[in-house]
Amino acid sequence: MYDSFKNEYQLCEEIGRGRFGIVYRCFSPSSLASFAVKSIDKRHLLDDDLDRQCLDKEPKILQILSPHPNILQIHNIFDSDSRLLIVTDLCKESTLYDRIVSSGPFTEPDACSIFTQLAEALHHCHRNYICHRDIKPDNILFDTRNRVKLCDFGSAEFFGCGGEREKMSGVVGTPYYVAPEVLAGREYNEKVDVWSAGVILYIMLGGVPPFYGDSVEDTFAAVLRGNLRFPTKIFRSVSPEAKDLMRKMLCKDVSRRFSAEQVLRHPWVTSGGLSNTMSDMS
Missing domain, CATH: 3.30.200.20 (Phosphorylase Kinase; domain 1)
Known part of the structure; x- marks a missing residue:
């Protein structure tokens, strides 16, 4: 060999x-x-x-x-x-997690550039009936041209083929980023990846996770409650468009939660994080 x-x-x-x-x-x-x-x-x-x-x-x-x-x-x-x-592919040593830790909150255009590439990767996965199931900043690399590279598909699962979609099961994922339906022990679909990507966007813009506690158990309880808030002190300068997108990704009702394709069509994404066309929904 x-x-x-x-x-x-x-x-x-x-x-x-x-x-x-x-x-x-x-x-x-x-x-x-x-x-x-x-x-x-x-x-x-x-x-x-x-x-x-x-x-x-x-x-x-x-x-x-x-x-x-x-x-x-x-x-x-x-x-x-x-x-x-x-x-x-050869990638840089630093992950998105490293960039978040070293830089703090991102500007909306910078966050949107990274986030859009992640959403494109997820859309491609889901079109091929593959759910990643462990979307987190540690699994987002950057190549030598600074393009996002989604990696670590060891927890990924096939959820169908030929137009037939199947539900998945099993508690897979990482505290802070795992979707509530996974923790609840219910069957779930590929939108668990969208929830995790929504958590990443929230952290990139706010510098803190949307659901957390003093222990893993407390964090899981917060995720299960799914009470999404945008503290004024942290999110004062974040646009209504960005908050609207996060609400639609971090939605406990899976039937109403955005798909990866819908995420890519959202005004905040299509404007590159610069849109000011929506009324303030914060």
Whole structure:
């Protein structure tokens, strides 16, 4: 396997470590382009069925979704009994989470630029009957051209094919970002991703999550209540259009919650975060 890899790429420096392995930069002499390669020792996963399932599922899902400018693309896979090498887009080390922590609240145009790319990625996933199920700032990378790259599809699930949509189940996600219907143990659809993206937008504009508590249990209770507020001290300068979009994404009634396609048609998104056409609904 390594011989096949070395025929196409030159292995360079280590650039990160994740749950499943070590990430290196690699270089392709034929294309003169740099990529990332994740090296996974499969022997470490022998006793963990869930990890093995995630490892098997993620490359398949990414291959279905590729190419898309805002989804991490797999360029090559080298597989053996003991090791798996996955060659992907090369991204910067900092995630959206890192940018939020270092920069604080974003301006609306800056937030809209990132958010629109995330919404485009989700729309592409949902059109292909794939629900990510763990949308959070940590899973939003930026490539060397500063484009958003949605990653980590280990929790993703297929929810249908050929026009037939199926409900999903199972508590999957991350505190702050998980949708209330997931926590409630109900069946759910792909709009759980829209809820999570709405939380990210709220954090980008306000600097704090919309639902939180002093413990994980308190945070989950706040999510289940779903009492969305825009404290004046924090959101005084945030536009009515942005608040309107967040209300329609962070809606407990799933039938009324926006789809990813509807998000992309909202005036705040289509104006690039500069629209002032709507009346103040705050």
